[in-house]
Amino acid sequence: MIDSSTLAERPSHVPADRVVDFDVFSPPGVEKDFQDAWAALQVSGAPDIIWTPRYGGHWVPTRGRVIAAMFRDHERFSSRVPQVPKDQGELYEFIPQTLDPPRHRPYRNLLNDSFSPKAILRMEDRVRRLAIDLIEGFRAKGRCNFVRDYAEILPIHIFLSIVDLPIADAPYLLNLANQINRPDGSMTLEEALTNFRDYLGVWIDKRRGGEGRDLLTKLVNSEVEGRPLSRDEVLRMTNIVLLAGLDTVVNFLGFMMLFLARNPEHRRKLTRDPGLIPAAVDEFVRRFPVVLIGREVTRDMDYEGVTFKKGEMVMIPTMLHGLDDRENPGAPTVDYRREKSEHSTFGGGVHRCAGSFLARAEIRVTLEEWLSRIPEFHIEEGAEIRHNGGLVGGIQELPLVWDSPSGV
Numbered sequence: 001m002i003d004s005s006t007l008a009e010r011p012s013h014v015p016a017d018r019v020v021d022f023d024v025f026s027p028p029g030v031e032k033d034f035q036d037a038w039a040a041l042q043v044s045g046a047p048d049i050i051w052t053p054r055y056g057g058h059w060v061p062t063r064g065r066v067i068a069a070m071f072r073d074h075e076r077f078s079s080r081v082p083q084v085p086k087d088q089g090e091l092y093e094f095i096p097q098t099l100d101p102p103r104h105r106p107y108r109n110l111l112n113d114s115f116s117p118k119a120i121l122r123m124e125d126r127v128r129r130l131a132i133d134l135i136e137g138f139r140a141k142g143r144c145n146f147v148r149d150y151a152e153i154l155p156i157h158i159f160l161s162i163v164d165l166p167i168a169d170a171p172y173l174l175n176l177a178n179q180i181n182r183p184d185g186s187m188t189l190e191e192a193l194t195n196f197r198d199y200l201g202v203w204i205d206k207r208r209g210g211e212g213r214d215l216l217t218k219l220v221n222s223e224v225e226g227r228p229l230s231r232d233e234v235l236r237m238t239n240i241v242l243l244a245g246l247d248t249v250v251n252f253l254g255f256m257m258l259f260l261a262r263n264p265e266h267r268r269k270l271t272r273d274p275g276l277i278p279a280a281v282d283e284f285v286r287r288f289p290v291v292l293i294g295r296e297v298t299r300d301m302d303y304e305g306v307t308f309k310k311g312e313m314v315m316i317p318t319m320l321h322g323l324d325d326r327e328n329p330g331a332p333t334v335d336y337r338r339e340k341s342e343h344s345t346f347g348g349g350v351h352r353c354a355g356s357f358l359a360r361a362e363i364r365v366t367l368e369e370w371l372s373r374i375p376e377f378h379i380e381e382g383a384e385i386r387h388n389g390g391l392v393g394g395i396q397e398l399p400l401v402w403d404s405p406s407g408v
């Protein structure tokens with residue numbers, strides 16, 4: 001495997017003025033602010049598409065216009081390998097994420113029903129009850145670690161209820177998902193994926209022929225192209241629903257609450273006028289994108305003034321669309337009354353996030369239930385908030401305190 005410090009030699013078709021030595025998993029200054037560290041590329045005046053010699057050498061679009069175009073263009077930018085280094089990216093076999101059209105569609109259709117706006121409306125009460133229980137669980141203490149005590153718990157419990165698996169298994173699955181998304185060395189990627197398959201395999205076998213309305217039972221008993229979904233396909237689909245819906249929501253909620261903890265005028269505005277919350281959800285989604293995702297170039301071609309070769313990798317930072325000043329004037333400013341909001345926080349094209357309605361519901365309910373219970377809060381004195389990069393950027397700890405059990 002290629003590590004971040006090995007620099008690839010510049011291929012002859014890559015012009016020298018496109019080369020920027022940039023580590024996409026750990027942009028300079030990421031510990032201080034993940035989104036700012038990415039936006040620094042635009043501020044530095046980097047070209048709209050750069051090439052970095054890290055992780056075997058790959059391309060990176062740096063402007064919203066190019067990012068959106070690449071997401072839409074599945075014919076030239078394939079999802080077969082979603083991350084660098086390519087040998088690691090090839091281990092990801094998630095469905096439908098790594099399939100291109102036309103194979104992608106029938107699998108995606110199987111997910112769409114469970115995550116449609118109507119389905120999410122039916123789920124909203126569950127999300128709200130869970131949010132309230134979590135907040136009430138620590139409100140009287142006057143403190144919590146927002147990431148561990150709230151953000152990590154909400155999405156895994158929702159996932160378990162979507163697939164109807166025991167809530168008691170949440171800590172085990174959360175640890176496996178963390179080892180896949182940001183390993184701490186306690187197990188390899190292969191071990192984490194195997195453990196996950198072993199766990200789910202037992203449940204898949206039990207649900208075959210079942211009548212339940214949960215997503216797992218539905219997948220196990222579904223057909224694609226006139227044949228039943230195989231056990232392996234169900235595993236690869238369930239895997240992505242868990243992984244895609246976990247770190248993204250955890251980290252997004254962390255960034256949002258960090259912003260509100262640091263900006264009293266914003267949380268007061270939303271507390272005073274909860275009618276602004278839906279617009280705030282849209283604006284936070286634009287302002288705090290978290291996902292970096294890869295594509296493989298399918299053919300030799302000239303694209304936006306550069307030559308791409310078949311098989312080369314492109315890492316697409318969704319961050320650089322919402323944060324692009326050319327698309328969103330005054331992009332760093334959070335403004336709930338923004339007239340135009342352009343972003344790729346949920347991707348675009350055929351792979352656009354299957355869970356975006358659920359994610360938005362989790363974000364909105366969190367704002368509504370938190371601000372009505374704990375309107376005033378701040379970061380614990382002396383706490384050092386460290387951001388991290390990766391395929392999903394985030395913050396690991398967010399210790400919040402508030403003045404009295406009533407939060408007033």
Ligand code: HEM
Pocket residue numbers: 079082096097098108111240241242244245246248249252290291293294318344345346347348350351352353354355356358359
């Ligand atoms: C703030 C939260 C979230 C963000 C920022 C986010 C972002 C994204 C992005 C950028 C993609 C596109 C990946 C690509 O083009 O290769 C994606 C795909 C996907 N997301 Fe999300 N996501 C979020 C929450 C969720 C949730 C809650 C779920 C489900 C429980 C989910 C399920 C999926 C699935 C299944 C895909 C693959 C879709 C396909 O390949 O057709 N996501 N997400």
